[in-house]
Amino acid sequence: MKFFFVLLLLISSFNALAVEVVIHNLSSLSSNAQNTVSIWVNQSVEKTQNTLGPLKQTTLPIYLKPQYFAFEPVPWATVKRNNPDGLELHIDRYASLNAFTKDWTLYHELSHLYLPLLPxxxxxxxxxxxxxxxxxxxxxxxxxxxxxxxxxxxxxxxxxxxxxxxxxxxxxxxxxxxxxxxxxxxxxxxxxxxxxxxxxxxxxxxxxxxxxxxxxxxxxxxxxxxxxxxxxxxxxxxxxxxxxxxxxxxxxxxxxxxxxxxxxxxx
Structure with a gap:
């Protein structure tokens, strides 16, 4: 019963995103890390959309580049302009959900997606x-x-x-x-x-x-x-x-x- 409510909560949260988040290379992480990164990415998209509204695109690809030795949760990230636009995230594969959540990088990169590519x-x-x-x-x-x-x-x-x-x-x-x-x-x-x-x-x-x-x-x-x-x-x-x-x-x-x-x- 507890698992059912947790699953229902996750589904409700993900549906609120109004954009399908597709995380590439997630399988390169341990099962616990996969869960952590999935929750972090989806919650970050939801927080961003709560402030800025739904993204115009219907699919958001996230390309993970996990690192074994990193001094911060997300040492580097960038926007990948394409159709649809996506993000490349270099992450500490061992970072906790709390550390990821408090890191500013993903909110910064997601914000870029609300503007067109400028010269x-x-x-x-x-x-x-x-x-x-x-x-x-x-x-x-x-x-x-x-x-x-x-x-x-x-x-x-x-x-x-x-x-x-x-x-x-x-x-x-x-x-x-x-x-x-x-x-x-x-x-x-x-x-x-x-x-x-x-x-x-x-x-x-x-x-x-x-x-x-x-x-x-x-x-x-x-x-x-x-x-x-x-x-x-x-x-x-x-x-x-x-x-x-x-x-x-x-x-x-x-x-x-x-x-x-x-x-x-x-x-």
Whole structure:
């Protein structure tokens, strides 16, 4: 009887995903690890969809790359753009469910799937959205507290401020060359600041970035897009000029915006 209720709970949870999660290479793990990874992946997709809405795609392939020696649960991951889009996850095969759940990486990569593939010069938007939203998802689902949410964002912003002192190119130029320049901190977290400021402005209209992205999934998300087209669609959905105005400030900026902990605490 106990097994029946556990099975029923898992089926109900998986059905709530509204997307079929297909985990490749799961059989390379022990039976206990298979169960752990399956629960972690499906619960993470559910948490993400609770914040951002259902993914547009009906199938989500997850390609596992288990490691024997890893210093963190998910040392590396990436989006695999295809039809459908998927994720490649390099994981610690011995990590616990609790360790996986508290790791930010999967929430970050899942967030990428809500945006179209943008050109390299617009990667500050892609990475900024994922860096900001990973913390929103973890906060919304109770994995981190509101003070931890503020602390994590502020820490990321501090790293970006520091790197901005040496990486002084316009943001769109640096974005296109961030791997060679090793400028990920400035690119990722300046992009996150963009979406945090957008949320602050949208709050005045009773809206949110997550809510606009939910609508974007339903009506407008293509496989690829220019940054300007993406931004214009978000403004149409919000009935405002919030995104276009911020984009004009951020796209070629060479400094880091001024965002206080007090402002972040209102998000």
């Amino acid at each position: 390299y010069s617009g990667f500050w938007l892609s990475e900024g959205f994922a860096s900001y939203m990973q913390n929103v998802i973890m906060r919304d689902s109770g994995i981190i507290t509101q003070p931890q949410f503020v602390q994590r964002l502020n820490a990321g912003f501090d790293r970006a401020r520091m790197q901005t002192k040496t990486k002084t190119q316009p943001l769109n130029k640096l974005s296109a060359d961030m791997w060679k320049q090793r400028a990920q901190q400035r690119v990722y977290w300046t992009g996150a600041a963009f979406f945090a400021q957008a949320d602050l402005k949208l709050q005045k209209q009773g809206l949110s970035v997550a809510g606009i992205i939910k609508q974007y999934q339903v009506c407008c998300r293509p496989a690829r897009s220019s940054a300007k087209t993406f931004i214009k669609e978000l403004d149409k959905l919000s009935g405002s000029s919030v995104f276009t105005t911020l984009y004009a400030k951020y796209n070629t900026r060479t400094d880091f915006p001024d965002i206080s902990k007090e402002q972040l605490n209102t998000l």
